[in-house]
Amino acid sequence: MAAEHGLILDFTIVLGASALGGYVANRLRQPVLLGYLATGLAVGPYGFKLLSDVPRIQALASIGVAFLLFALGVEFSLTELKRVKDIAIKGSLLQIGLTTALVAFLTITLGWVSGFTEGIFVGVVLSLSSTAVVLKTLAERGETNTLHGQVMLAILIAQDLALGVMLAFLPALRQPESIGLALGSVLLKVLVFLGVAIACGRWIVPKLISNVAATESTELFVLTVIALCLGVALVTAKLGLSIEMGAFVAGLMVSEIDYADHALAKVLPLRDTFASLFFASIGMLIDPVILIQNLGLVLGLVTLVMLGKAMIVMPIILKFGYSLKTAILTSFGINQIGEFSFVLALAGLQLQLIPERTYFLLLETTAVTLILTPISLKLAPKLLAHLTQMPFFAKSLRQFAEPQSLSIPETISSHVVVAGYGRVGQVIVNILLNQGYLVLVVENSEAAIQRLRMQRIAYIFGDADSELVLEKTHLEKAKALAIALPDPASSRLLLKRALAIAPQLDIIARSHHDREIDLLTQIGAKEVVQPEFEAALELSAHLLTTLGEPKTQIDQIITNIRTDRYRSIRPDR
Secondary structure, eight states, rough: HHHHHHHHHHHHHHHHHHHHHHEEEEEEEEOOOHHHHHHHHHSSSTTTTTOOHHHHHHHHHHHHHHHHHHHHHHHHHHHHHHHHHHIIIIIIIHHHHHHHHHHHHHHHHHTTTHHHHHHHHHHHHHHHOOOHHHHHHHHHOOTSSSSHHHHHHHHHHHHHHHHHHHHHHHHHHHHHHGHHHHHHHHHHHHHHHHHHHHIIIIIHHHHHHHHHHHTTTTHHHHHHHHHHHHHHHHHHHHHHHHHHHHHHHHHHHHHHHHTHHHHHHHHHHHHHHHHHHHHHHTTTTHHHHHHHHHHHHHHHHHHHHHHHHHHHHHHHHHHHTHHHHHHHHTTTTTTSSSEEEEEEEEHHHTTSSOHHHHHHHHHHHHHHHHHHHHHHHHHHHHHHHHHSSSSSHHHHHHHHHHHHHHEEEEOSOEEEEOOOOSSHHHHHHHHHHHOOEEEEEEEEHHHHHHHHHHHTOEEEOOOTTHHHHHTTTTGGGEEEEEOOSSOHHHHHHHHHHHHHHTTTTTTEOOOHHHHHHHHHHHHHSSSEEEEHHHHHHHHHHHHHHHHHHHHHHHHHHHHHHTTTTTTGOOOOO
């Protein structure tokens, strides 16, 4: 009983401290993720030693990873996965191979490792990036559905799939003659697992979820979803593959059924709770003494890793036809070392592939790169802006910002430009076309461009906030511009550049957060729409009609709220 109370106390300490650390980070205008990491350092074995059973807390933290990847699988449907399959498979293989080869070459040449095997192993460890940290940071910034967010997650998921291969591959490094057998065994496991998962996702899981939902019992539904997520993750762990792979595949199974959104809503609170536990557990691995003793070396390794991986990833993204903006944001988003590199490093230590000193250096370097990831993602757009303004870089990089393809009438005029062809953009385009307006869509998704081609709608394939792309839209001849981009930063930049080209243009913009409404208006948008507020206004109008309020009075209320830019209904900050 005392042991159980000890675990409850540890659990309470970590969650309570995480809440405090996240609050402080939020007040300092930093990602709450940094607060969780700092919390782990403070309460862990190298801090104030407030916990009595760190391994059990770290074991519970793995549930957070499973829920993170399950939620991602539900949101990241098979349709979205197909859209980025090339960069996911070929791009990630290139990135892992080039990183491993370059690290092995440098470490062997500089004498940092004792031989070829150790160099290869260190390269494999450094090749992985962090799905959990990047996913959490993208979610906080509202960028999971942006193109660079989708590309990052596609590469990260492919890395997670490769983790199982790496773990099975490690023992073969000590016996090179068995490498082929080990690789074949892992590939067979992966193929069998995916085959069974596809069959279950098509014929068993939909019926199971449907029958459980028919009971109208929330408890049964939640328990079923949790059991599915953790059960599939456990299966992949027993097969020697990663739990991330299993949880993500479980999410994909659910993503294609009618109850996907309901399942996601039930899992999100659990995901956020256990995810904070996971990030705190990473902070527990940081030993300040070792960090201080090897500060120069660790900082050097951190700089080498983050800059080196960014330089490797950037040309790969450009090679697959993505824009410079996407390449820079992606390369500085996945340039850390992944949390599952801890697992690889520990396995390497146990197999005597690396000495203890190298293990601890890898541990500290990995932890520091994870801490710096939110900062790196935050600085990437500013770096992009500076690079494009420097003459030395601007000339050589100009070609990557140009539209990749376009289909526009030669003498287009009196048209409406729609930036973004997601769910909101598609509705706008359909309404305009039905009313007989000429529409030009700017989109950077190949899947969306394919739909535009089939519908014979004028389009430009490229980043809408690129000056070179905007030059092709003939804004000076356009009637209006509708901004329906999923990325807040891109929306603001597009608005500024569009007004620089056509100061009198009517521009309607979509706001993602309350704080953007006034900002976009100040920049020059004629109208700013906040989707959640608009949904609330429509619901309120229907409700007031049901209650017997006159239609003229209802219309006046709604008009006044919109004219005042939703100030009267905004949540108090």
